[in-house]
Amino acid sequence: MEAVHSWWTVRGEGEATSSEHRIDVRFSPLVIHTNRNWKTAHSASTTRTNATFHVAVDGTEASSEVGLPPFKPGIYEGTAEDCRDLSIRFAYHLTFLLGTRVLASGTTSACRETLNLAQGGDGGGDGGLAIEPASERERILVTALRALDGCAASGRHPNAALALVETAILRCLSRAMGIPVPSLLDVCGGHQGPVRCFYTVGMAADRNLLAEDVRYGSGNTQFLKFKLDKDAEKALEVFSALEAEGLLVAGRRTVAIDANCSWDPEFAMDFLARLQKYLPHVYMIEQPFPFEMPFSEAAKVGAGWARFKDKCTECGIVVYADESMRTSADVAALRPYCHGVNIKLEKAGGYREAARAWKACKASGMGVWLGCMVGTALNCNVIVEILGLSDGSVDLDGFLLTSPGCQPCDPSFRLAEGPDGLKGCIELKVAE
The missing domain is CATH 3.30.390.10 (Enolase-like, N-terminal domain)
Structure with missing residues (x-):
């Protein structure tokens, strides 16, 4: 092209x-x-x-x-x-x-x-x-x-x-x-504390590939997000692999689950029951409901998803929308079913709409996660400009997911040890 x-x-x-x-x-x-x-x-x-x-x-x-x-x-x-x-x-x-x-x-x-x-x-x-x-x-x-x-x-x-x-x-x-960009957008005064970066582990064909990806990700950050579909056995295998690698830390929620729209309310509740042993390690469950939820009549099984949100709250787990969250217009409709939303610039249309979505979240008491698509360090650097819009968790891992040969620049940040002793907090590099 x-x-x-x-x-x-x-x-x-x-x-x-x-x-x-x-x-x-x-x-x-x-x-x-x-x-x-x-x-x-x-x-x-x-x-x-x-x-x-x-x-x-x-x-x-x-x-x-x-x-x-x-x-x-x-x-x-x-x-x-x-x-x-x-x-x-x-x-x-x-x-x-x-x-x-x-x-x-x-x-x-x-x-x-x-x-x-x-x-x-x-x-x-x-x-x-x-x-x-x-x-x-x-x-x-x-x-x-x-x-x-x-x-x-x-x-x-x-x-x-x-x-x-x-x-x-x-x-x-x-x-x-x-x-800074936030000053241009009038979104100053956002999150000021440490921001944890999650590494996303894709769905693996076998246990060896899963373990390999886990080792690679955990070498950069101890906060890991796992792609899962509607298969509880795969989820158990993921946590078993984390146990085997010694990555489940008592009292620390370092695991996120991304269902990518693949669950239904019944499976979601069964997931919590079958993985009860591991729930103290789970921080967030992302997009368990279909993309159409709650935007179409056919997908309105809202009562089941509202109950799932309540159950997650009891377990100390937050639910975030991703695919269902596009622009600020979606925030209010999602509030009954999740604790927060994942704002991605590609879906929002840029910084200005991301700022409007952030303001809508703050007004409704919802959390904000910043995420990236699969891309290079340049894509991550663009998002880092508005890092304070997050509530302390992001997945700016594109530069780790893509090969070194396709990177047009270096990341403007590094992943360092945070106040809790866990590696994976974003630390901005000082310009030389």
Whole structure:
């Protein structure tokens, strides 16, 4: 797939002088390889094509990446081709907004006849930011946000593609203004304590592969999340493997379970009964209910899931929604069935909607987990910018799941020992 590079030389808005400013944006596909066959209740894969986006204005630059899982309607929507399409439309829309200020421009991609520069309007406003831009460089980046919002208004671009472009723009604006992304979004004052990073162990074909993955993950963090389907015997095998490796620490909840929509209320209650011995080690159960819960009449078996939530509360376990949690509009409907939600930028559409979802969670007393799709360190670094939105647990393990050869950069953090003596707390690296 062809990369797309667009650039502009523009005159400063309202400036009488001949000052010029340079803007560059670039979309690139990113083929990634997982360290092992990545299997969930949804799909299995060893290779994926993610997308990256780079923004630079007058030498201030930032990049982003989105993880693009196998397509699943309503849950995982968006391909690298969708991201490429948006990058082209975004470039033309930005040209439209810059207007007569453009002194020169170019792109590696030919114009498509289907482009409609006026489609959806220009987005208007200030991009929904909490802080006014001061310099010309900052105003250009806000104009870029307006161009993206104009593209979004058409309704044709999946949230993963919107997240790709938006996060790169906002990371660049954060650097240009010298303030963190949360300050731009007015979401300061979030979680201040240690943040634990879980490593996700995929579903394994046999006990040896499971043990191998457990050893690899636990070498980086003692907090492990396991992909499970509707099979209690597999769950017992997982905990047996953890026992064999000496990874079940008395009095410590270091295990998370991700059912990926595969359970029903009866199995969920039976799961708790059959694994009662191990429940003191379980911190969280993620997305046990179907994706459609609670969004369709056919899936409304809410009473059973509400009882399951209550039972988990009795056991000291929290239930989080993942696939069912897309944008802030989903938060209120999920509250009766879970204690919190997993906010992922690719599903939300970027930083701004993630901030709105966080505010909705805080208003309703729900917890927030930050998660990533399968991706590289760049994808994790984008999420680390808003680390404080979590309530203390995340799974920013993409750089551990993917092979070293496909990493476009190093992680901006390390996994260190926390106050409880367990390894796996995120510690930001100090810029040299």
